[in-house]
Amino acid sequence: HLRTGATTVMQMGVESDYVARMCEEVGLRAFIGESYRSGEWFTPDGKNVEYRWFEDDGRAAFEGGLDFALRHRNPSGDALVTGFLNPSQVDTCSADLLRRTRDAADEHDLLMQTHAAQSYSEFHEMTRRHARTPIEWLDDIGFLSERTLIGHGLFLTGTSWTNFHGDDLGLLARSGTTVVYNPWVFARNGIIMESYDSYQKHGVKVCLGTDTTTQSMLLSMRWASIVTKVFEHRADVGEARDVFNAATVRAADVLRRPDLGRIEVGAKADLVFWKTDTLTMVPSRDPIRTIVYYAEHSDIDRVMVGGRFSYENNAVRGLDEASDRRALQEASERVWEGWPSHDWASRTMDEHVPLSYPEFETRR
Template identity: 45%
Template sequence: MPILRLDARYVVAFQDGEHRLLENGTVVVDGDRVVYTGRDYQGPADERVDAGDTLVTPGFINTHAHLETAPLDKSFQEDVGKRQFFSTGLVETLLIQENSIDEEGVDTCIDVSMSELIRTGTTTVMHQGLRGRRVAEACERAGLRAYIADGYRSGRWFTPDGNRVAYEWDEDGGFAGLERAVRLIEELRDGGSGRVRGFLSPWQANTCTPDLLKESRRLSDDLEVPLTIHAAQAMFEVMDLMAAHGMTPIEYLESAGFLGPRVVLGHAIFTTGTSWLNLPGDDLRRIADSGASISYNAWTFARRGIMVESLPGYRRAGVNITLGTDTTPQSMIESIRWSAILGKVADRRADSWLATHLLDAATVNAARLLGRDDLGRIAPGAKADLLLWRLGTPVMSPVRDPIRNLVYYATREDLASVMIDGAWVMRDGALLTVDEEGMTERLQRAGERSWARVPDHDRLGRTLEEVAPSSLRPFR
């Protein structure tokens, strides 16, 4: 590949262990690596790009996504959530929706996800689902960097009457799922470009036995792959684990030997010390002491009236905070902004949760979780995963502090170009690796097929309108 010289008004360059703002800077890319950042480059270059009034940042690392289904969350998951389930949609609407999507709809969701991720700044994504090979193939085609996991569990929850949670257990099925997940990791390790790798994802703290959790941690260490789980994501989860084991979800994971530096906890909202739980204890210390990280996905909970009560408090406790999208929109721009604003609102302070903290969460913090000092930064030796942001737009100008403008104001339209592994996947707003023609029409048809199947996949046989009522009554 030719040596590329990129000049821009601002570059977020990594120096002395932190992001620094390089004005009128140069980034040089040789193959899939950055080989120079600074000013006054005197070396060779086969191609020179004058990006002009542009901010160059590292690509965002999205640590929690469900690419097979998330695009169809629209028009279904909003404005619903029973009080007996503390507003979560996990028990009813999520299960109904996921079971109602057909395989053609899954393929459409995966295709839409490729477009959405790239257009909103994700260059590395951690996906959890049930169709890892298909997602991996799509990521390879799109040029995305990805970590892929096929999820597994010892049991699953359901509601038999719309008011309480029950469980169906299959411990042998959980271990069989773990074996499948390991096979996927090995297959991805042996083939492809090296951009797409595997990891382990037992589904939820309250659907996995201690034995399954212990074996997952052992294999994560043996295979040297990340390990993720949904934990402390719902009040019913906390109450069920307290009733069964006398422990919070975090305490339960710790008791099983699950927590550790390779672990990322999806959500981790309902922890000791919050107003939701009148429980003594120190879940945050347990997370921090273990070296585990959290993936905060602000929007998916905010739309249900739920948020982490102090992200700055997690940071002060020493917890490594990363960000994901979880649901639609699968936009790290939105995830960064909602996390920024809600963190300030919960802490009731403007200065305890800063734009730099959010930039770190979306880049170097996530790279630390992955054990990758070649991601999340622009520095010699790092992978050439770059985002080029237009600064001369009505949204982004005037510019004094480009990082504040990025965190608090940027939109997907301000992202001009995306490079992953040294290759352009988007240039001047045009996707180069994803065919978007007919995509929205296919997604609409997939949604209509899914909605029509709702009564078939609801245990109570309810209609779509009974499960997720429309905002307005039809005009007659």
């Protein structure tokens, strides 16, 4: 993240205490949520998605997530780490678990995030269970609010993805819920938001995320802008200024941190310093357009968080990046080797995801 110019991230998953320690060591501001859910999905045949429900409805994991969030409330904003509540997905969380989350968030003034309207299977599963869209159901149980973030919020009524009657955008707008759009990771699978400008015209708050590899806000801004223009068949939508705001001031406001995402008196000294003499940064008449449409990660010179440089001289503070890269490759190879034990059909990784040039397999 620091190498790609991010000064604040929102991270969800497991091992939150470890993630928090690492963020503090390298100097990365982070909102972290320990994930929990009522059950998990699986496929028995590669066609159907089924669910395996936990006996305790995810309550023990919820208590762990709440404990982490309360230990990192950070009301002053001076700490690097702030906790939030993270029920994983709308289709893997019961109404009771989500209501517990909402009540705890209200009581302790915490943000909460879940995944909803993120896939065909989830959308149709929720309409099958409840005769309600994922967004309608979340509204019914009182989960949508100003403190709620929804990733990814793409499969909504009124879009070609669902061709379903309703007013999901209106529900999101009236409740003050924020949609976190991750354009690159979905666009590479042929899925886009319909559309970024349309959501905003309906009054829906939208900010940008990165999701999985590569965790680059430069790519997120660029793809958010370009796919919006392509979808709308217009050049005057998805403007550089707007996607830049979605990655900075708008995201900071959603996190209820008016001291982040901007350069002004009273704001935290979280700054990205750019090289202005590279081939991708020159010529530059409008630096915002230059950054959104042309800049590369190599154009980032230094990154400051809280008045201290976390990235400079092509290195992240406190990391042995060569060692970390080797460890990442080795860990990935262990996952690939063990892939058959996780796949419903016991396929190898090469069978499941063939190489771009399979003949290379015989030579590596």
